[in-house]
Amino acid sequence: MNLTALSHFSIPFLMGNSLNAWSEALVGFAPMGLPLGLVILAAIPLVFIAVYALTYGVYGERKISAFMQDRLGPMEVGKWGILQTLADILKLLQKEDIVTSSADKFLFVIGPGVLFVGSFLAYAVLPFSSAFIGANLNVGLFFAIGIVSIEVVGILAAGWGSNNKWSLYGSVRSVAQIVSYEIPAAIALLCGAMMAGTLDMQKINILQSGSWGFAHFFLFQSPIAWLPFLIYFIASLAEVNRAPFDIPEAESELVAGYFTEYSGMKFAFIFLAEYASMFMVSAIISIVFLGGWNSPLPNIGYFSLNDMTNGPVWGVFWIITKGFFFIFVQMWLRWTLPRLRVDQLMYLCWKVLTPFAFVSFVLTAIWEIYVR
Amino acid sequence: MQELDIAGLGSVRVTRKSDNVVVLEKDLATEQMLLAMGPQHPSTHGVLKLECLTDGEVITEAEPYLGYLHRCFEKYCENIDYPAIVPYTDRMDYLSGMNSEFAYAIAVEKLLDVEIPRRVEFIRVIVAELNRIASHLVAIGTYGIDLGAFTPFLFCFRDREHILSLLEWASGARMLYNYIWIGGLSQDIPADFNKRVKEFVDYFKPQVVELYKLLTENEIFVKRTKGIGIMPADVAINYGWSGPMLRGSGVKWDIRRNDPYSVYPELDFIVPVPDGRFSDVGDCLSRHLVRALEIDESLKIIEQCIDKMPGSQGFNPKAAIPKRIRPKAGEVYGRAENPRGELGFYIQSDGKSTKPLRCKARSSCFVNLSAMKDLSKGQLLPDLVAIIGSIDIVLGEVDR
Numbered sequence: 174m175n176l177t178a179l180s181h182f183s184i185p186f187l188m189g190n191s192l193n194a195w196s197e198a199l200v201g202f203a204p205m206g207l208p209l210g211l212v213i214l215a216a217i218p219l220v221f222i223a224v225y226a227l228t229y230g231v232y233g234e235r236k237i238s239a240f241m242q243d244r245l246g247p248m249e250v251g252k253w254g255i256l257q258t259l260a261d262i263l264k265l266l267q268k269e270d271i272v273t274s275s276a277d278k279f280l281f282v283i284g285p286g287v288l289f290v291g292s293f294l295a296y297a298v299l300p301f302s303s304a305f306i307g308a309n310l311n312v313g314l315f316f317a318i319g320i321v322s323i324e325v326v327g328i329l330a331a332g333w334g335s336n337n338k339w340s341l342y343g344s345v346r347s348v349a350q351i352v353s354y355e356i357p358a359a360i361a362l363l364c365g366a367m368m369a370g371t372l373d374m375q376k377i378n379i380l381q382s383g384s385w386g387f388a389h390f391f392l393f394q395s396p397i398a399w400l401p402f403l404i405y406f407i408a409s410l411a412e413v414n415r416a417p418f419d420i421p422e423a424e425s426e427l428v429a430g431y432f433t434e435y436s437g438m439k440f441a442f443i444f445l446a447e448y449a450s451m452f453m454v455s456a457i458i459s460i461v462f463l464g465g466w467n468s469p470l471p472n473i474g475y476f477s478l479n480d481m482t483n484g485p486v487w488g489v490f491w492i493i494t495k496g497f498f499f500i501f502v503q504m505w506l507r508w509t510l511p512r513l514r515v516d517q518l519m520y521l522c523w524k525v526l527t528p529f530a531f532v533s534f535v536l537t538a539i540w541e542i543y544v545r
Numbered sequence: 546m547q548e549l550d551i552a553g554l555g556s557v558r559v560t561r562k563s564d565n566v567v568v569l570e571k572d573l574a575t576e577q578m579l580l581a582m583g584p585q586h587p588s589t590h591g592v593l594k595l596e597c598l599t600d601g602e603v604i605t606e607a608e609p610y611l612g613y614l615h616r617c618f619e620k621y622c623e624n625i626d627y628p629a630i631v632p633y634t635d636r637m638d639y640l641s642g643m644n645s646e647f648a649y650a651i652a653v654e655k656l657l658d659v660e661i662p663r664r665v666e667f668i669r670v671i672v673a674e675l676n677r678i679a680s681h682l683v684a685i686g687t688y689g690i691d692l693g694a695f696t697p698f699l700f701c702f703r704d705r706e707h708i709l710s711l712l713e714w715a716s717g718a719r720m721l722y723n724y725i726w727i728g729g730l731s732q733d734i735p736a737d738f739n740k741r742v743k744e745f746v747d748y749f750k751p752q753v754v755e756l757y758k759l760l761t762e763n764e765i766f767v768k769r770t771k772g773i774g775i776m777p778a779d780v781a782i783n784y785g786w787s788g789p790m791l792r793g794s795g796v797k798w799d800i801r802r803n804d805p806y807s808v809y810p811e812l813d814f815i816v817p818v819p820d821g822r823f824s825d826v827g828d829c830l831s832r833h834l835v836r837a838l839e840i841d842e843s844l845k846i847i848e849q850c851i852d853k854m855p856g857s858q859g860f861n862p863k864a865a866i867p868k869r870i871r872p873k874a875g876e877v878y879g880r881a882e883n884p885r886g887e888l889g890f891y892i893q894s895d896g897k898s899t900k901p902l903r904c905k906a907r908s909s910c911f912v913n914l915s916a917m918k919d920l921s922k923g924q925l926l927p928d929l930v931a932i933i934g935s936i937d938i939v940l941g942e943v944d945r
Contacts, residue, residue, distance in 0.1 A: 243699065425588040510765055511760075513769070
């Protein structure tokens, strides 16, 4: 698998195109013995989350929902309302940071932090390009599945610490939901890991490269890969509390669920965490099933589209595009479907998704051992 | 069987199976939590407060508390002239002001015994049915929100907007019309009104189908509403339910048919009653279906009214309005089919005054809401929201 040869887009000062070249160079960047490079390495996904949440996450979702609902969406602040999100952030910054007197202050304050850290930690193992990954763990996928569970602690802390009955309902629902849905989600991802034979995120990506573009993606490499793909997509909706599984924050039932009592920047943090998780699960599904940073375009005869559109910089483009596509689907579903009931949600998880995940697991194993 | 309360274990059930075998069973029922739902809550449709006793997600008891929007309608009526009451009826059920005015006008006209011009009757029916569609659109849209679907709500409000502009064109107001006066109308409809209404009907018919596809036939929506909050027909009648609520329970009762008023007997429309094919009769889905199907019937009525309406030559909408309304002594009960059920006005006159001695409004929402306690027992919290939504209350009419 010669990745360096594929790159037509390398930028010389970015020091070569070999695997993880950018991130390794950053780790090595330590002037005066200070690990500055590591800090920058961690800051890059953070900046990405902030920018994406502001532009696509908030403004984009408002415009997309407006389009679906025959409205205009924000139109007042700036041309087509593009400055609306900045105005909202300014408003949130100015807001009084209220901690209700009956709240458990410690839990109330750390709740949003833990929540955000939980989803942000998973970015460490997301390969944004063939040349960039925060931490090239050999159990990257396992880490990504596991670390997200920390979010549950944050949600429980936020809901319990608020000392509000609606928040308590929301957090208890949320914990039950996330813990349950991790099982089908993890089994579905295991199918992908089985096809790759590794849990290393970069290797999973590399195994899906090839001159036929999308045909090398795991989704098209096995006749049953669509099943774990769908299962993971549905389960990931529940894991990030998006509709039709937005039961923890069901606004018509629980007001706002576990963040009812939050205001100001703490509220913004909870939102940022939600958007971070949204991209995280979308990136994972595109890495495991849709080739991650690989170009989906095939080489057709004279036009070697695949060669032209691969490389570290193209990789960033592809993975973000794929991630954004899944976020768009998440938004699309949110603005179309009603919400399931708590027991129906659990039914779907334990009696539909989990058995099917097991079935797809066994079928994938058979396919991998005997056919491929 | 013996119940013990062991500290730290909660309630423990001790069952003696035989002499030697004792089964200790920890009771699953936990401490109940008192949950105040409302008056500020997104899905109580206004300022309704439900005090719920909850066991986990299960509601063991829900008690509605009313009166947050009480405006002394009945006391006011004793102090103002008959025509001046009309604007107050708008403010009862603010989503269907025309229908409320219509009911009040029917009651007073019964007391006065006046002859209403035919054109007035047709105009009244058109605006009332338009308003019924608008009201059902709000009911269906907000019901979607209650169940988590936001988009149908905005689609409903987009189409409702057209109706509101039509009614604004006719009456000058968007919601609180003061258009149907005792014995007539405040003014004739504008010249092209019928044409525009016809245009709206043609535009709206495909939108109804779209709404069916988006909401009514949605798998999750059906799952959330089918079999939830079932009200048997006999209990519904005992509670005094009316309108879509009663029809949802399978009782074919529509005042437009059963106690006809105005020109309804001449018009061809059916009273939709669920037959149990798509829903369990009496559940939330049946009530929703009745509202959805009634929109179609209202469209039919409007089309017929436009065709049958007499021309405007020599028409004076105020011709039959008495100069000074002073009914002879007596009492009357006039009622009409509102979007939410039977709205009735009981009016007592002493024969001397221009003000009613007593004017009582029989509110459909109030009566429908009274079954809340029965309906909510043992339901899940999300189902409680679905049930409140299916009752389709307007707190302005509940509290008056």
